[in-house]
Amino acid sequence: xxxxxxxxxxxxxxxxxxxxxxxxxxxxxxxxxxxxxxxxxxxxxxxxxxxxxxxxxxxxxxxxxxxxxxxxxxxxxxxxxxxxxxxxxxxxxxxxxxxxxxxxxxxxxxxxxxxxxxxxxxxxxxxxxxxxxxxxxxxxxxxxxxxxxxxxxxxxxxxxxxxxxxxxxxxxxxxxxxxxxxxxxxxxxxxxxxxxxxxxxxxxxxxxxxxxxxxxxxxxxxxxxxxxxxxxxxxxxxxxxxxxxxxxxxxxxxxxxxxxxxxxxxxxxxxxxxxxxxxxxxxxxxxxxxxxxxxxxxxxxxxxxxxxxxxxxxxxxxxxxx
Amino acid sequence: xxxxxxxxxxxxxxxxxxxxxxxxxxxxxxxxxxxxxxxxxxxxxxxxxxxxxxxxxxxxxxxxxxxxxxxxxxxxxxxxxxxxxxxxxxxxxxxxxxxxxxxxxxxxxxxxxxxxxxxxxxxxxxxxxxxxxxxxxxxxxxxxxxxxxxxxxxxxxxxxxxxxxxxxxxxxxxxxxxxxxxxxxxxxxxxxxxxxxxxxxxxxxxxxxxxxxxxxxxxxxxxxxxxxxxxxxxxxxxxxxxxxxxxxxxxxxxxxxxxxxxxxxxxxxxxxxxxxxxxxxxxxxxxxxxxxxxxxxxxxxxxxxxxxxxxxxxxxxxxxxx
Numbered sequence: 218x219x220x221x222x223x224x225x226x227x228x229x230x231x232x233x234x235x236x237x238x239x240x241x242x243x244x245x246x247x248x249x250x251x252x253x254x255x256x257x258x259x260x261x262x263x264x265x266x267x268x269x270x271x272x273x274x275x276x277x278x279x280x281x282x283x284x285x286x287x288x289x290x291x292x293x294x295x296x297x298x299x300x301x302x303x304x305x306x307x308x309x310x311x312x313x314x315x316x317x318x319x320x321x322x323x324x325x326x327x328x329x330x331x332x333x334x335x336x337x338x339x340x341x342x343x344x345x346x347x348x349x350x351x352x353x354x355x356x357x358x359x360x361x362x363x364x365x366x367x368x369x370x371x372x373x374x375x376x377x378x379x380x381x382x383x384x385x386x387x388x389x390x391x392x393x394x395x396x397x398x399x400x401x402x403x404x405x406x407x408x409x410x411x412x413x414x415x416x417x418x419x420x421x422x423x424x425x426x427x428x429x430x431x432x433x434x435x436x437x438x439x440x441x442x443x444x445x446x447x448x449x450x451x452x453x454x455x456x457x458x459x460x461x462x463x464x465x466x467x468x469x470x471x472x473x474x475x476x477x478x479x480x481x482x483x484x485x486x487x488x489x490x491x492x493x494x495x496x497x498x499x500x501x502x503x504x505x506x507x508x509x510x511x512x513x514x515x516x517x518x519x520x521x522x523x524x525x526x527x528x529x530x531x532x533x534x535x536x537x538x539x
Numbered sequence: 540x541x542x543x544x545x546x547x548x549x550x551x552x553x554x555x556x557x558x559x560x561x562x563x564x565x566x567x568x569x570x571x572x573x574x575x576x577x578x579x580x581x582x583x584x585x586x587x588x589x590x591x592x593x594x595x596x597x598x599x600x601x602x603x604x605x606x607x608x609x610x611x612x613x614x615x616x617x618x619x620x621x622x623x624x625x626x627x628x629x630x631x632x633x634x635x636x637x638x639x640x641x642x643x644x645x646x647x648x649x650x651x652x653x654x655x656x657x658x659x660x661x662x663x664x665x666x667x668x669x670x671x672x673x674x675x676x677x678x679x680x681x682x683x684x685x686x687x688x689x690x691x692x693x694x695x696x697x698x699x700x701x702x703x704x705x706x707x708x709x710x711x712x713x714x715x716x717x718x719x720x721x722x723x724x725x726x727x728x729x730x731x732x733x734x735x736x737x738x739x740x741x742x743x744x745x746x747x748x749x750x751x752x753x754x755x756x757x758x759x760x761x762x763x764x765x766x767x768x769x770x771x772x773x774x775x776x777x778x779x780x781x782x783x784x785x786x787x788x789x790x791x792x793x794x795x796x797x798x799x800x801x802x803x804x805x806x807x808x809x810x811x812x813x814x815x816x817x818x819x820x821x822x823x824x825x826x827x828x829x830x831x832x833x834x835x836x837x838x839x840x841x842x843x844x845x846x847x848x849x850x851x852x853x854x855x856x857x858x859x860x861x
Contacts, residue, residue, distance in 0.1 A: 304777065312777035312801065314753070366802065431636070446795070455626065455634035464799050468792040473768075477786050477807035479634065480688065485799035 219537070220329035221518040223260050224267045228519050236325060238333040243286055245276035245293070245334060247515075250327045250535045251352045252525040254381065254441055256320070258464070260522060264321065271328030271535075272320040275351045281336050292354040294338040294491055295319040311488055328518060330537045340491050346498050352534060353505050354494050356383055360390040361497065362489030363460050369435065372397055376432075376452055379439035380407040380418075382508060382531050383462060387437055389503050392416050399433075401448075404529055410507045421448075428452050438463050446471070455479040460486050508532050541859065542651035543840040545582050546589045550841050558647060560655040565608055567598035567615070567656060569837075572649045572857045573674045574847040576703065576763055578642070580786070582844060586643065593650030593857075594642040597673045603658050614676045616660040616813055617641040633810055650840060652859045662813050668820050674856060675827050676816050678705055682712040683819065684811030685782050691757065694719055698754070698774055701761035702729040702740075704830060704853050705784060709759055711825050714738050721755075723770075728851055732829045743770075750774050760785050768793070777801040782808050830854050 218235045221228065238244045251273035259266040272295040278286045297317045298310030305313050319334065320326020342351050360383065369375070373396050377388040380402025388411055392398045400418040402408050408418035421428070428451050438449040439462040446469050449459045461483055476483070497503055510531045513521035518535060525533040540557045543550065560566045573595035581588040594617040600608045619639045620632030627635050641656065642648020664673050682705065691697070695718050699710040702724025710733055714720045722740040724730050730740035743750070750773050760771040761784040768791050771781045783805055798805070819825055832853045835843035840857060847855040 309778065314777075366804075455636075456631065461795065461799050464796045469795045470790040471793050473783065473791045473807075474786045476805075477783050478809055480807045480809055482688075482807070483798075483805040485795075485801065485803045485805075487800055487802055 271326035274327035565603035593648035596649035
């Protein structure tokens, strides 16, 4: 089969044997996949990754122990958990200490014609959710995770920093949850995408960023940059909560005095359960089509990765064959 | 009157006019004061402080607009708030953006024979609380603040890092709240002080610290050092909460990937309301006497500050005259 490979900072397309599913795993045939910023970070050496990347996908089940799954169109939770530890028992397999992660940690990813996942990770897709909607399940779940971690008062004001893919999804999810969202970013085109939903957006000038100081009880940092955290600290009110969605390779330098004197709460937030995301996708209230910047062939993955890194680019989709 | 003065990193004892209280302020005569680590940090140049330090005190009211206060023995909340802004209206004068702070920010402190404070900041002391208990009101309130910010499940396990004054008080307050506290520090003598309460204590070796990894759902960092934060991050479970009580002058370097991937919550925590602290002091359940390392005269403040910085030292008290 065709597969994308990342090794020592290089990306290539290889021919490799079809994976053989382990006990309890299903064999899946890719319908389409999405390139996430994490994939780009993996290419840059984050996690010392070597292997097949990719964790946003829609696929058909080719083989499975559960006959009801065969032939079905699915998405899949990306954490492969042990199922036995205290985290797994609490339904927090995403934090299982011995977990592997599809396309990120020790489990071959979805940028390939075939992949495997534990059957319990699979979620059946209703016909009403299209492939190009379903491929957003994982990042939408990551946005929804915020609502599981933080209790927002009704109509609370939230600043979302970052007009990348995740920032745009977070702004939408929080807006649909009834919060008063203001989106901050550097790219006017990206920011204006959410205008049809009535989400207020403010362009931050790169040279002389004028940030509203101590103005928000909640700030989400989805900038993917270390400066984003400094901006969040400047914008948060005393006793406010900053939700951190940016994993940055470098170490953050934090002014702890500001943070402690003002009693700021910082909440690290990563991926989430698929159920709330699928519910939202089914509701058709998310603006996803304008977030697709391009469709490429799996065989052209190196070019697709370049396009995904271009300024102004949002989601690039990969199709196994076109 | 006699007063302690800190300026450009130097401490001296001066003769200065008795302060004249502003409208709504009471004039207080010092009974005794306590040296806090923040005072030592002020001497080291923290906040660019110049003036009379001191914010832990017990005093007698000499004059006040409210006749019921005159002659009374009091402690006092240290934040002088505007009373009008949104924080003050929410009872969060400690976060009033235009506040001054007794002995810390633009209001002369308690290391003097006389001081002034707004009458609304004063709390009357019942006879059952001695002076040498009452002088702990402010740091006990800082420990109690944690209980106002964080919801702990019943009998949750909490690691308290730091065997300094604040660490010992936090361990006691959380223990008395019914939590399963384990105290970590470097000084066997300090750690053993809380043995009579049944609080488990573990000595951390400075050279080869062996920390229990990902072992606690809650960790309080009261080490006052940047390394304390790294230890807290090593010891916290995924999805756990770290309470930050250490204001460190240098910038913390944070491994954001660890923090975000493990969805850690970091709660900055500073000073608290006096009411819960006075209630605890009245209950006589805190071990305070063993935490007093020395009693000095205000006139000997420079030596007292040296003693407060000696290894193994805990609370040093300052008496105006002995």
